[in-house]
Amino acid sequence: MSEQPAVLGLTEDHHALRDVVRQFVDERVIPTVMEREEKDEYPADLIPEMAALGIMGMSVPEEYGGSDVDYISYGLVFEELARGWMGLASVVGSSASGAFLIARYGTEEQKRKYLPELAAGTRTSGIAMTEPSVGSDLKNIRLTAKRDGATYVLNGTKTMITQARHAAPLVVMVRTDPTAQPPHRGGMSLVLVEQDTPGYTIGRDIKKLGHKGLELCELTFEHAVIPAGQLLGDAEGQGFYQMMSALDRGRIYMAGASIGIARASLEAAARYAKQREAFGNPIADYQAVKLKLADMALRIDAARLLNINAAVKTQAEGRASVESAMAKVFASETCIQATLEAMRIHGGYGYTTEFPVERFYRDAPLMAIGEGMNDILMLSIADSVLARIR
CATH class of the missing domain: 1.10.540.10 (Acyl-CoA dehydrogenase/oxidase, N-terminal domain)
Known part of the structure; x- marks a missing residue:
């Protein structure tokens, strides 16, 4: 290293x-x-x-x-x-x-x-937000949690939930007031669900391209009963804002992880370029390869600085939605580009499991999807620009 x-x-x-x-x-x-x-x-x-x-x-x-x-x-x-x-x-x-x-x-x-x-x-632990018909549009989740005396009764489904089989508790986003308009203002809450909750079923594992080693599951709640004390916090209706703060923090994690994959790709590509010979010289001697490596290094360092900026502001102010979105978008796109360039530098070997770059290439696309789709985050960034420029 x-x-x-x-x-x-x-x-x-x-x-x-x-x-x-x-x-x-x-x-x-x-x-x-x-x-x-x-x-x-x-x-x-x-x-x-x-x-x-x-x-x-x-x-x-x-x-x-x-x-x-x-x-x-x-x-x-x-x-x-x-x-x-x-x-x-x-x-x-x-x-x-x-x-x-x-x-x-x-x-x-x-x-x-x-x-x-x-x-x-x-x-x-883990978090459960996504539903079959709801991804980025969290305001329209349909899983309900109805208060019944000392319990809540949950009905609905979640899908593509990471670490569902091991999360204890799983933090689940629910609708506690289906009549609230708009739904995210007072209508949504978070509850803590244990593995042995009656009526709670962890369904099939969804096969995925990368991110091996942990499960992605479908969840079903059919009159699932949890104690009222499993409501996160001491009042209903705060779930949307609670989850948004977690997603801001999660984007710092996703940006950091994207930088890590990109770094591994750069290091693997540089090592290979110095060892692999073509036309009598290591391919690292050729300008086309050097330009790829330089561009990867430049973007990785820029992504890290963006993430540090988001981290510093979050530490100081508690929230840094725009900065964390910028860091996550730039770092994840850098990750995708770096893994592709590393594969190209490896040539045919990059497409085999003999070298790690195929794994980096499979892991990279999710970085642009998790903790907020990049396209959605770009719209939020644009809105912040329009709001501050007069």
């Missing part, structure tokens, strides 16, 4: 954390990633090790046993994890999003119940 150049805004603590995670990835992830990818098995054996390093507790306050890292650290950790294996980064990212919601909005009882075990890695 080559040493990365100094980055504006990073402290000694940031470098130390990055180096610890980098060593873990180099020693425990990369040597086994091809086997893990082929088996497509959940990396349960790595979770206790990551918990011991504070990775599983990044979203958990120290008083509940977590490491409670700042937002710059958050992005850097996911960069290193995704450099090794995006499947592992997705496991951590899903759990971190659920833990963040509980830590920020949960009641004291909910925090005491869940956060210490999430930090210790004995539990993992």
Whole structure:
């Protein structure tokens, strides 16, 4: 692993954390990633090790046993994890999003119940938003949660839910007031669903192109009954705004992970270019290859700086919707481009499983979809530009 150049805004603590995670990835992830990818098995054996390093507790306050890292650290950790294996980064990212919601909005009882075990890695979490007819348009979700005395009764479906079989609890977005107009103002809430909830069924696993190692599932709620105390927080109607804050944070994770995949692609391409000869010279000597490598390096560093900017503003102000959207869009598009260029530099070998670039290429497209479609985020960015320019 080559040493990365100094980055504006990073402290000694940031470098130390990055180096610890980098060593873990180099020693425990990369040597086994091809086997893990082929088996497509959940990396349960790595979770206790990551918990011991504070990775599983990044979203958990120290008083509940977590490491409670700042937002710059958050992005850097996911960069290193995704450099090794995006499947592992997705496991951590899903759990971190659920833990963040509980830590920020949960009641004291909910925090005491869940956060210490999430930090210790004995539990993992996740979030459930997407429905068969609702993706980016979260205001129109149809899964209902009707209050019935000391319980809520849930009816509806979710689909394409990451880590559903391992999330305990799963943070589920529901409609608690179907009459509220517009729906996101007082009509939506988040509830914490346990695996053994009566009426809750985890359906089939949906096969996917990349991001191996964790499941993507369909969920069914048929008169599923949960205690009223599983409402996240102490009041209904806050779910849309709660989830939006988690998505802002999640975009810092997605940007960091995109940078990690792009970095791995650049490093693999540079190593191959120095070893592979054509017409009597290493292909790294040819201008066409050098221009590709230079463009990849330029975009990766720019993406990291955008993500640090989003992290700094989020840390200072609590929300940075536009900045996190910019970082996520630019980093994910950089990731897609870098994986394609790495494959081109590898030539025919890049299309085989003998080299890792085919895995990077398969993992990259989801980065432009997860935590908000890039096209939707671009519209939000444009709206912010129009609003501030007179």
